[in-house]
Amino acid sequence: MFPRAAARPDPFRNPESFVSFRVPAIDFHTLGDLQMRSAVREDLDVILGLRAHLSEWLKDKGLDQWQEAWPDEGEQARRIGEAIEAGATWMVCDAGEPVGTMTLHTEDRGSLWSDVDDGHDRALYVSRMMVHRSHSGRDLGAELLNWAERRASDMGLVWIRLDAWTTNDKLHAYYQQRRFEHAGWAPTRPDLEGYPSAMLFQRRVAVATD
Template sequence: MSVRLRQATLGDLPLICRLRVQRTAWLAARGSDQWTVAGKGRPIEIFAGEVGRALDAGETWVAEVDGEPAGTITVNRRSDPGLWSPWELAESVVVHFMIVDLRFAGREVGRHLLDHADRLAERADRAWVRLDAWTTNSDLHDYYRRAGFQLARIAGPGAHGPSRALFQRRVVPAHPARTAPSRYSLQGYSGGNSAM
């Protein structure tokens, strides 16, 4: 299986919204309220607006398996208010909207997406990859633990939204002596909510 990541464009917005709708229905069938309005998730229109802004900023990528879109991830240095402290944000990149197409579940697409976040952090000279996960989705928490993330804390009641389980992992350098210039960068970097 060949997984390739490419920077997403505005033309990928319908694909990313379709992935979110697909995954929300899959989660609901398993009793999860993740991303549902009843669960205090963002309606698809608000999600589309947020992803559109990330696309405009060059912060979103699409994973392809043998040329087929298989997943998406947004990586930047922002988070919802009350989740990560300013110093935590200063030393990390933050993962948002990671979604794997159900047709490719179990084929390590998510691992490739998270490894890409590591590479972006490394190129931006950031030591951590951080994310917020739906607070009540213990299966998702287990997924991130298996991917090497540790639960930093559950954000307090002052935090915005239902994704208050805060996970982090130290960046594992791909090439410790790397000196080559970056092919990718993150908007706002000098030198360079999540679901399965």
């Protein structure tokens, strides 16, 4: 396990943002032929391994995304573990084997949206969405985003929002092709110095009809 990092202001450390997703036991859903379940403590290493797997793939594509942890590996592992413990992280499984993950918050952790018009609207915030390359080709990412939007609709939220890697133009196009709009940039603050995912995207939640 990574060592705990030295003390540093952490704009994302706000466990209260997870409260709407606390569950007393593992929660299960289906996503087509795949299964969604709430993450457990043992999934931390799985998520870190998935990130490392995708980091190598991105490197082979000539992209700098995820080549270094922000602000460091210890803090990254701590934040992932905190989200798991709070019930905010989900695992995508194929026949019981994890093949993807995503984390959902009900608050703007880190106040990334503080400079955006309507930034204080009620929203569901998506982060750490990852899919193993073995399951590329079916646009599982779009399925996950649609699943998150349905949850947001059930909760009466206005937007689903995410922050994207600043230099990954192909990723930006991916989100825009899936009805996300570029809403702004993360603010420039000392506690966000070097934050690599400064591009903010949002998609209006469709209102469910009977």
